[in-house]
Amino acid sequence: MSPLYDCDDESQLLSGMRAARQAIARGELVVMPTDTVYGVAADAFSPAAVQRLLDAKGRGRQSPPPVLVAGVTTLEALVETVPQPVRDLVEQLWPGGLTIVLPMQPSLVWDLGETRGTVAVRMPAHRLALALLEETGPLAVSSANRTGEPAAITASDAEDMLGDSVAVYLEDGPSDTGIASTIIDATSLVTGDEPMVRVLRDGAVTREQLRAILGDLLEPDLVDDEQQGAP
Numbered sequence: 001m002s003p004l005y006d007c008d009d010e011s012q013l014l015s016g017m018r019a020a021r022q023a024i025a026r027g028e029l030v031v032m033p034t035d036t037v038y039g040v041a042a043d044a045f046s047p048a049a050v051q052r053l054l055d056a057k058g059r060g061r062q063s064p065p066p067v068l069v070a071g072v073t074t075l076e077a078l079v080e081t082v083p084q085p086v087r088d089l090v091e092q093l094w095p096g097g098l099t100i101v102l103p104m105q106p107s108l109v110w111d112l113g114e115t116r117g118t119v120a121v122r123m124p125a126h127r128l129a130l131a132l133l134e135e136t137g138p139l140a141v142s143s144a145n146r147t148g149e150p151a152a153i154t155a156s157d158a159e160d161m162l163g164d165s166v167a168v169y170l171e172d173g174p175s176d177t178g179i180a181s182t183i184i185d186a187t188s189l190v191t192g193d194e195p196m197v198r199v200l201r202d203g204a205v206t207r208e209q210l211r212a213i214l215g216d217l218l219e220p221d222l223v224d225d226e227q228q229g230a231p
Helices: 009-025 048-056 072-078 084-093 129-134 155-165 205-215 224-229
Strands: 002-007 029-031 040-042 100-101 118-122 139-143 168-171 182-185 198-201
Touching: 002 009, 002 155, 009 029, 009 040, 009 129, 009 168, 029 084, 029 129, 029 155, 048 139, 048 155, 072 118, 084 100, 084 205, 129 139, 155 168, 155 205
Parallel strands: 002 168, 029 168, 100 182
Antiparallel strands: 029 040, 040 139, 100 118, 182 198
């Protein structure tokens, strides 16, 4: 049985963080808390570890995992460029529940799955997640559950679903919100083809928050279009 560390206990916290770092270095999986839901994490630069993550969740390569980072500097290293509207979003909403899809840096040597040249990046607002990311570098992280099951809001929930496919579980009590991050696609801000930010998944960050920063660059809201008689 894989160990579960209670991070409210200082001695278990230190042991758990050390075990998590070592597991990531070996290409194994770790369940860790974030500000949204619990995530299952793997070394983003280890194709075998990323495949292990997809297998644990029961997902195919057509569903590549997002990448969590410890700061904006790492975001800049992972993507081709950071457009000013994205910088505005990051300045106001990171760390937090916003995942941003951008064209990836072409020089990167990694394999997250069928990404079509993009990467989804987020900086979580959780002390343990950030501490681990500072030690390990970017991590491929997806919600800690089997595909089709509810997202785990505790490490124990995740353990019930993922079992021994995960090497280390870090328990830090129930997630703050239990709501997954909002995912937006900002690739067209880089490609220049009809620049528009699309919401791929509604979540912790609302469309109202996004629109307050992006203005007309955010895709029109479907409800608003229907109210105006749009097809």
